[in-house]
Amino acid sequence: MPDGKVPSPYNRVSPDLLAKGIPVNDRTAAPLLAPTENSTPEQQFDIIVVGGGFAGMYALHRLRGIGLRVKVYEAGGDLGGTWYWNRYPGARCDVESLEYSYGFSEDLQQEWHWPERYGTQGELLRYIDHVARRFDLRRDVQFHTRVTSALFDSAANRWRITTDKGDRASAPYCVMAGGNLSTPRVPAFKGLESFKGKWYHTGQWPHAGVDFTGLRVAIIGTGSSAVQSIPHIAAQAKHLHVFQRTANFSLPARNAPQDPAREQRHKAEYSARRKAAFDTPFGIAGHPPPTQSALAVSDEERNRTYEAKWKEGGSISFLYSYTDLLTNAAANETASEFVRNKIRSIVRDPKVAEVLCPKDHPIGTKRLCLDTNYYETYNRDNVTLVDACATPIDAITLEGLRTSAASYEFDAIVFATGFDAMTGALAEIDVRTSEGRTLKDKWSTGPVTYLGMMVAGFPNMFLITGPQSPGVKSNMILSIEQHVNWIAECLTVLRARTLNRIEADERAERAWVDHVREIADATLYPLANSWYMGANIPGKPRVFMPYVGGVQAYTRRCNEVVARGYEGFVLTRASTVEGAA
Numbered sequence: 298m299p300d301g302k303v304p305s306p307y308n309r310v311s312p313d314l315l316a317k318g319i320p321v322n323d324r325t326a327a328p329l330l331a332p333t334e335n336s337t338p339e340q341q342f343d344i345i346v347v348g349g350g351f352a353g354m355y356a357l358h359r360l361r362g363i364g365l366r367v368k369v370y371e372a373g374g375d376l377g378g379t380w381y382w383n384r385y386p387g388a389r390c391d392v393e394s395l396e397y398s399y400g401f402s403e404d405l406q407q408e409w410h411w412p413e414r415y416g417t418q419g420e421l422l423r424y425i426d427h428v429a430r431r432f433d434l435r436r437d438v439q440f441h442t443r444v445t446s447a448l449f450d451s452a453a454n455r456w457r458i459t460t461d462k463g464d465r466a467s468a469p470y471c472v473m474a475g476g477n478l479s480t481p482r483v484p485a486f487k488g489l490e491s492f493k494g495k496w497y498h499t500g501q502w503p504h505a506g507v508d509f510t511g512l513r514v515a516i517i518g519t520g521s522s523a524v525q526s527i528p529h530i531a532a533q534a535k536h537l538h539v540f541q542r543t544a545n546f547s548l549p550a551r552n553a554p555q556d557p558a559r560e561q562r563h564k565a566e567y568s569a570r571r572k573a574a575f576d577t578p579f580g581i582a583g584h585p586p587p588t589q590s591a592l593a594v595s596d597e598e599r600n601r602t603y604e605a606k607w608k609e610g611g612s613i614s615f616l617y618s619y620t621d622l623l624t625n626a627a628a629n630e631t632a633s634e635f636v637r638n639k640i641r642s643i644v645r646d647p648k649v650a651e652v653l654c655p656k657d658h659p660i661g662t663k664r665l666c667l668d669t670n671y672y673e674t675y676n677r678d679n680v681t682l683v684d685a686c687a688t689p690i691d692a693i694t695l696e697g698l699r700t701s702a703a704s705y706e707f708d709a710i711v712f713a714t715g716f717d718a719m720t721g722a723l724a725e726i727d728v729r730t731s732e733g734r735t736l737k738d739k740w741s742t743g744p745v746t747y748l749g750m751m752v753a754g755f756p757n758m759f760l761i762t763g764p765q766s767p768g769v770k771s772n773m774i775l776s777i778e779q780h781v782n783w784i785a786e787c788l789t790v791l792r793a794r795t796l797n798r799i800e801a802d803e804r805a806e807r808a809w810v811d812h813v814r815e816i817a818d819a820t821l822y823p824l825a826n827s828w829y830m831g832a833n834i835p836g837k838p839r840v841f842m843p844y845v846g847g848v849q850a851y852t853r854r855c856n857e858v859v860a861r862g863y864e865g866f867v868l869t870r871a872s873t874v875e876g877a878a
């Protein structure tokens with residue numbers, strides 16, 4: 298694995314690697330077959346959707362609703378995307394479930410009951426299954442199938458898709474809904490293949506679960522996945538060593554059973570709340586916007602505010618304490634130091650506490666983690682924190698792991714080392730046009746899109762919550778619905794005007810990319826070595842990828858573009874040699 302990719306369960310994996318317990322989901326259900334030759338006849342659809350997570354599911358439902366023949370290809374064995382793959386212990390959403398759920402159907406949002414404030418991975422899959430059954434989604438989804446190439450045949454005005462199972466399919470339009478955090482990456486540590494124990498990646502966790510009872514376990518990484526899983530693994534393992542390269546800020550989630558009165562109130566005003574969410578920066582209603590700078594109040598008042606937010610739990614509310622926490626370093630430092638002091642008060646060993654205190658980035662500029670008993674876990678006798686910044690990991694060894702300072706023996710290693718975020722899923726597909734343009738070349742110095750939804754030079758290909766959209770900096774489901782609705786309306790307009798091609802204009806794209814960068818540069822976000830910047834993948838261009846101007850500004854812009862006759866897009870009727878829309 299020289300490039301550090303986790304072997305996909307649906308690619309051929311050598312039997313000796315399989316025997317070592319590489320986390321391969323659905324081993325029995327997903328035959329590890331070589332693709333058949335490209336002799337299969339091409340299937341034709343009106344639109345092809347790549348990915349069956351929350352985005353692909355809603356795209357299927359919504360696009361069916363405007364009368365299109367839709368086909369979804371999904372690599373996993375079922376719907377769910379992130380929630381299908383990320384089955385590590387403690388996996389749970391960090392946005393409250395009453396918000397992190399579809400709003401497109403009033404009946405659906407009324408009938409579903411979320412038992413806890415934040416949904417567990419299992420609960421989210423149950424919800425996904427309910428949605429799939431209720432809207433009869435699975436009949437148009439082909440599972441265990443990874444799209445490998447997408448070619449825009451300009452003369453035919455069709456996207457021609459091939460898959461790892463040898464399928465060939467085409468449609469005038471395609472929707473890339475492969476997700477932002479769906480390509481797990483294991484760093485290219487020397488010696489991984491020699492390790493005699495088992496190893497796992499949090500983002501490709503075995504469906505049967507893993508029993509760590511009595512085992513000596515290492516976990517590498519301290520991002521959200523690690524912060525959630527560490528307390529659970531520590532409770533099982535004989536001993537857990539946590540290898541932390543960079544300390545991360547985490548706030549208490551304060552998860553709890555759903556309060557029935559709160560749920561009732563929420564449901565009574567659901568549609569108004571969903572609407573109001575579009576008028577907020579993160580796409581989540583119910584948090585009054587801050588009105589003053591953190592530097593405009595006394596230390597006592599500020600600490601009282603932070604203390605109240607700490608007790609309440611959740612990240613949005615905390616970052617919403619003051620207007621300038623993400624734009625002014627001095628203001629941010631007050632919040633950062635508040636959390637560092639909390640860490641110092643929770644973790645009994647002052648040396649361990651100091652290593653856990655993040656000092657290299659302002660709070661909130663990396664994805665803020667939410668936890669249950671994360672810092673408390675370091676008070677356990679069976680947990681050891683290793684500072685992998687001071688003593689970096691040299692290699693994985695036959696027995697375990699070696700740092701620059703010591704050797705360790707483990708029965709299992711957990712890689713909580715993250716994803717090739719935001720561009721990884723698309724980079725795994727050979728996207729090109731019949732004129733010879735490739736997305737790989739176009740994005741060689743970082744992704745460029747118009748509104749995070751289309752790429753100039755690649756007509757009729759839509760992205761859902763792509764780079765330069767608010768996606769990952771928002772309530773993902775709300776952003777997904779906004780994108781899919783925009784696309785569905787756009788296709789309806791094209792059809793009504795007997796047009797069949799839409800393409801982003803290069804100048805509009807450039808202006809949008811500049812705008813996204815200017816907004817980011819006015820914040821503290823670019824100061825962190827985050828996956829938002831591509832900083833976690835060696836060699837990846839360092840470009841701040843999300844749009845951080847807020848959901849409200851972004852939605853307004855998307856609506857204005859439509860009101861001005863699809864400003865920045867070129868809509869045409871392409872004469873085709875076959876199958877025009």
Ligand code: N01
Pocket residue numbers: 389390391392478484499517518519520521522523525540541542543664667685690713714715716828833
């Ligand atoms: O991944 P990450 P994640 N040697 O990239 C470390 C979403 N999510 O899977 O910071 C040693 O955040 C790396 O260290 P450093 C959420 O958006 C949501 O945890 O690069 N360590 C870091 O500590 C989240 O942000 C939920 O120095 C190495 C860790 O691995 C995103 O997914 C739950 C290393 C990777 O952290 C990704 O989270 C889980 C190396 N060579 C995830 N390489 C919820 O909804 C990397 N690391 C709650």
